[in-house]
Amino acid sequence: MKYNTLIGLEIHCELSTNTKIFCGCKNEFGADVNTHCCPVCLGLPGALPVLNEKVLEFAAMAGLAFNCDIAMNSKMDRKNYFYPDLPKAYQISQYDIPLCSDGYIEIKDEEGDSKKIRIQRIHIEEDTGKSLHDVEGDTLLDYNRCGVPLIEIVTYPDMSSPVEAMNFLEKLKETLLFTEVSDVKMEQGSLRCDVNVNVVREDGVRSKIVEVKNLNSFKAALKALEYEEKRHRELLEKGEDSKKETRRWDDVKNVTISMRSKESVDDYRYFPEPDVVDIKLDDAFMDRVKDMLPELPDTKRERFISTYDIPEYDAKVLTSSKEIASYFEDVMKLIDNSKLVSNWIMTELLRRVNDEGIELDELKFAKDDFAKLLEFISSGKINNSAGKKVFREMFETGKKAEEIIKEKGLVQVQDEGEIKKIVEEIVNANPQSIEDYKNGKDRAFGFLVGQVMKASKGKANPQIVNKLLKEIIESK
Known part of the structure; x- marks a missing residue:
């Protein structure tokens, strides 16, 4: 029934x-x-x-x-x-x-x-x-x-x-x-x-x-x-x-x-x-109340999707509260990279805020400091992994991103000649992984990338590492 x-x-x-x-x-x-x-x-x-x-x-x-x-x-x-x-x-x-x-x-x-x-x-x-x-x-x-x-x-x-x-x-x-x-x-x-x-x-x-x-x-x-x-x-x-x-x-x-x-x-x-x-x-009275009424979540969500060209899921997370939506838009005024800003707010920022049980207005760093960190990542000055290290220290101490990057020597290596030397060393030291990759085992390539990043202490530009690694393997 x-x-x-x-x-x-x-x-x-x-x-x-x-x-x-x-x-x-x-x-x-x-x-x-x-x-x-x-x-x-x-x-x-x-x-x-x-x-x-x-x-x-x-x-x-x-x-x-x-x-x-x-x-x-x-x-x-x-x-x-x-x-x-x-x-x-x-x-x-x-x-x-x-x-x-x-x-x-x-x-x-x-x-x-x-x-x-x-x-x-x-x-x-x-x-x-x-x-x-x-x-x-x-x-x-x-x-x-x-x-x-x-x-x-x-x-x-x-x-x-x-x-x-x-x-x-x-x-x-x-x-x-x-x-x-x-x-x-x-x-x-x-x-x-x-x-x-x-x-x-x-x-x-x-x-x-x-x-x-x-x-x-x-x-x-x-x-x-x-x-x-x-x-x-x-x-x-x-x-x-x-x-x-x-x-x-x-x-x-x-x-x-x-x-x-x-x-x-x-x-x-x-x-x-x-x-x-x-x-x-x-x-x-009614005119006053209508003027007080803010942009509501559904309208804001649709505007975020069309204005910032972000997925519906991202827009839903970013409009889950008025504070998060305002934070996103304020940071977007400082750096024109909606996907990067969206990803970092949804993952690193909100995760730490929720773990610590604090509000966004209680953060130890300002919005322009957060935007500056994302700008360093976007420009390639530091890679994403280094960015996470910088963010952790910003969250805990309130220090500025540039200061932390300088103290810890996290500036990303962009010089192809310098990276190429490390890549060649890793390739020569791992013949079995080269053979596995050529036999269709994609994991072997990820292993080699990891070894290069480890040897460079995480400073090598990952895009350059991937490009050079493929070129050197194909030449063998």
Whole structure:
């Protein structure tokens, strides 16, 4: 029996505003507990919320980035429910008139074809506090997160596999990073994901939708979706059905566990928030937001391919973050060799940056120093192997490339007469390798090249070595 999987996502994304959504408290992760909260955060009697305009700007920017319509007139609503980390016993959110609606993100499906995943809505709301559970089983509450601005992004159930859901999340995260409306750090709770999943049998019978809450990594989301997809299919094969419920993912046991029956909209008793005025945007506001919107990843990727004549794979790596893309373009202003710059950024630079866990702006050398190193390689002053040695020292000490090359005597030997002497010595010392090469064993030629480079201490120009080696072998 064949099954189709239906997956929809609800993504909560904290916005990187300086202050919270309804008060002047600092919006900052990692502060001492309960030091960034006030009567408004805590919902104390008489404390009135005032909507932060920057929240509207960031939310509208995210909406435009995801091809949404922006509501020029909307409002805030009160969502009522009790939970220990929600001191007011209600959350200020949006219900029937979200700020953004009817958008989409274009992804690649499992076959590599383009597919549009529709976004139903993006609305703004306040975050809740955080429950902290200690080893003795007690629960403490940190209200610093109360009132941190969120956008909730809700999709239609357009994803038909866990892999498609991951592709969507990666694209969403990448786009949000480029807009800089959020740092999307899942380990800090800046991005959290709920997944809704059910399956449809080919005869039309479908399982009930299950929601898996508060997944704090893409890996957890993928595993939870794969688990639920399999569980739903097995239930239908046994003639049973899933319950319409909310579940959580257990990272240790790699299973989902039932938490409660799924709430309906009526359970929240929504009504218009009486303490916040209605939201009315104008053309000047929207023009400002459009001007703030940067070049987005897909557009930048296409421009990199056409402008710099680099492969699609290179363009994808180089546009994986705004910082990497900017670094590449800044270096390209200093040296006109896109393939060389692309290769070195993707291999040596990003590898070391990732290994050390640092950001590009923390490098000990400047961009013009990096460009100068690549210029030395491109011009043949040093070979690629020597370039790697120079780069390692630049990375560790911050010294300039020219200084390191001079200190270590790494200037490449270009003199054909000098190289020819070394090549002749190696050829005369390795008659068996010459014979093997003539008998079609290409490895023998690579061995001979290696011996010449070793004898020259890595300084001989490899192109000249290859040319002379072939000429001398053919003359024998």
